[in-house]
Amino acid sequence: MSQLRYEAPGSVDEAVALLASDSDAKVLAGGTDLIVQMRSGLRKLGLVVDVKKIDELMSVSSDGGAWTIGAAVSGAEMNENAALKKDWPGVVEAVDLIGSTQVQGRASAGGNLCNASPAADSVPAMVAAGATAVIAGPNGRREVPVEQVPVSPGKTSLATGEMVVAIKMPAKPARNGEAYLRMIPRTEMDIAIVGAGVSLTLDDGGTCTAAKVALGAVAPTVVIVDDAAKALIGTKVDDAALEKMAAACSAACKPIDDKRGTIEYRTKVAGVMARRAALIALERARSN
Amino acid sequence: MAKKYHVSATVNGDPVEFLCSGQETMLDVLRDRLELTGAKEGCGSGDCGACSVTVDGRLICSCLMLGVEAEGTSIETVEGMADGDQLTPLQRIFLEEEALQCGICTPGVLVAAKALLAKNPDPDETTIRYWLAGNLCRCTGYDKIVRAVQKAAAEMRA
Numbered sequence: 295m296s297q298l299r300y301e302a303p304g305s306v307d308e309a310v311a312l313l314a315s316d317s318d319a320k321v322l323a324g325g326t327d328l329i330v331q332m333r334s335g336l337r338k339l340g341l342v343v344d345v346k347k348i349d350e351l352m353s354v355s356s357d358g359g360a361w362t363i364g365a366a367v368s369g370a371e372m373n374e375n376a377a378l379k380k381d382w383p384g385v386v387e388a389v390d391l392i393g394s395t396q397v398q399g400r401a402s403a404g405g406n407l408c409n410a411s412p413a414a415d416s417v418p419a420m421v422a423a424g425a426t427a428v429i430a431g432p433n434g435r436r437e438v439p440v441e442q443v444p445v446s447p448g449k450t451s452l453a454t455g456e457m458v459v460a461i462k463m464p465a466k467p468a469r470n471g472e473a474y475l476r477m478i479p480r481t482e483m484d485i486a487i488v489g490a491g492v493s494l495t496l497d498d499g500g501t502c503t504a505a506k507v508a509l510g511a512v513a514p515t516v517v518i519v520d521d522a523a524k525a526l527i528g529t530k531v532d533d534a535a536l537e538k539m540a541a542a543c544s545a546a547c548k549p550i551d552d553k554r555g556t557i558e559y560r561t562k563v564a565g566v567m568a569r570r571a572a573l574i575a576l577e578r579a580r581s582n
Numbered sequence: 583m584a585k586k587y588h589v590s591a592t593v594n595g596d597p598v599e600f601l602c603s604g605q606e607t608m609l610d611v612l613r614d615r616l617e618l619t620g621a622k623e624g625c626g627s628g629d630c631g632a633c634s635v636t637v638d639g640r641l642i643c644s645c646l647m648l649g650v651e652a653e654g655t656s657i658e659t660v661e662g663m664a665d666g667d668q669l670t671p672l673q674r675i676f677l678e679e680e681a682l683q684c685g686i687c688t689p690g691v692l693v694a695a696k697a698l699l700a701k702n703p704d705p706d707e708t709t710i711r712y713w714l715a716g717n718l719c720r721c722t723g724y725d726k727i728v729r730a731v732q733k734a735a736a737e738m739r740a
Binding site for chain 2: 297298299300302322324325326329330332333334342344346368370393394395396397399400482483
């Protein structure tokens with residue numbers, strides 16, 4: 295095995311300079327994907343830049359209701375943040391679905407996003423909730439909707455030297471609820487064959503005024519289903535609306551066939567999961 | 583000459599220093615450099631939990647951490663549980679309840695269960711099963727493991 299160089303810079307600027315200096319450099323956050331890929335020989339690494347000594351990557355803060363979650367904050371820590379969980383339970387629950395308790399001790403939302411797995415649990419939840427990724431690079435900072443980060447399985451839109459430093463969640467709208475559900479062949483410790491994130495906002499009369507529906511594991515990247523959102527908007531999120539939304543979700547699927555789930559199964563279940571997630575989101579919206 | 587990193591950490595309360603290469607995992611360091619062979623390598627990919635340790639109080643898989651990342655941290659392994667020959671209630675009850683067969687998963691299960699009881703002194707069966715979902719026992723002795731954790735929790739609460 296070739297020798298791996300390790301650096302643990304204390305600032306984003308230093309991390310960016312290191313990442314820009316070596317085309318074989320990778321960011322190390324929790325390592326729950328990267329170290330597995332490294333050890334299995336899937337990924338050749340020259341340099342790992344451990345970002346966990348950078349305060350900004352490791353802290354969660356709230357400003358005027360909007361949240362900034364450091365890209366390397368562990369799932370366990372997000373789950374222990376009661377205020378964050380109260381505002382964005384769907385996102386926190388989605389992160390909590392990633393792996394075991396042990397994996398939760400290290401895995402992060404930023405890492406889940408940048409690993410660019412089509413089945414990443416946190417991604418549809420973050421997309422539905424309107425999260426953005428703050429990206430730092432040699433030319434400064436930019437902020438993009440999280441769905442613009444993964445571009446194909448294992449690949450991101452980040453340029454050489456760029457890294458995600460934080461995930462931003464908007465201030466929680468009044469009467470908004472969101473939820474994420476996934477289907478796995480077991481009850482725990484598996485990879486989603488369908489993931490569905492739904493966010494919806496109601497007016498005082500209980501009519502849906504805004505919605506966003508995102509699916510995971512049914513296409514090479516997260517799928518935003520505009521027709522599913524349209525099926526909810528203007529309705530009381532009744533059975534007819536939910537049925538139309540579920541059909542729109544199934545229609546948007548372009549899944550693979552593999553040992554975890556067939557194309558037919560994934561396509562059908564995408565609608566089922568989205569419907570169940572929408573009902574949880576609706577319940578949460580009514581109580582917010 | 584391969585570059586080695588000099589790392590200072592605390593393991594089971596004792597200061598330790600070691601040299602390791604960049605790609606060595608914490609599990610490799612524990613077993614091969616610090617001669618703490620309680621943590622086991624089952625899968626090497628974070629699925630089985632046999633290598634469970636805590637780092638600054640957080641339960642993790644040591645196979646998914648680089649040894650160099652240990653700099654400045656405090657790590658607890660199964661070797662740090664007993665006080666000499668004096669087993670903790672959790673360890674003793676695992677023996678009394680026969681909550682192990684081949685024993686390969688046991689160090690990881692004990693470390694994980696201890697972390698659970700530190701956070702939740704009275705977990706119900708579902709909580710225990712989800713918490714330990716990342717600790718595979720291929721002898722499939724899960725019922726006895728769960729019962730032993732509950733019994734230890736009750737004794738520790740008393």
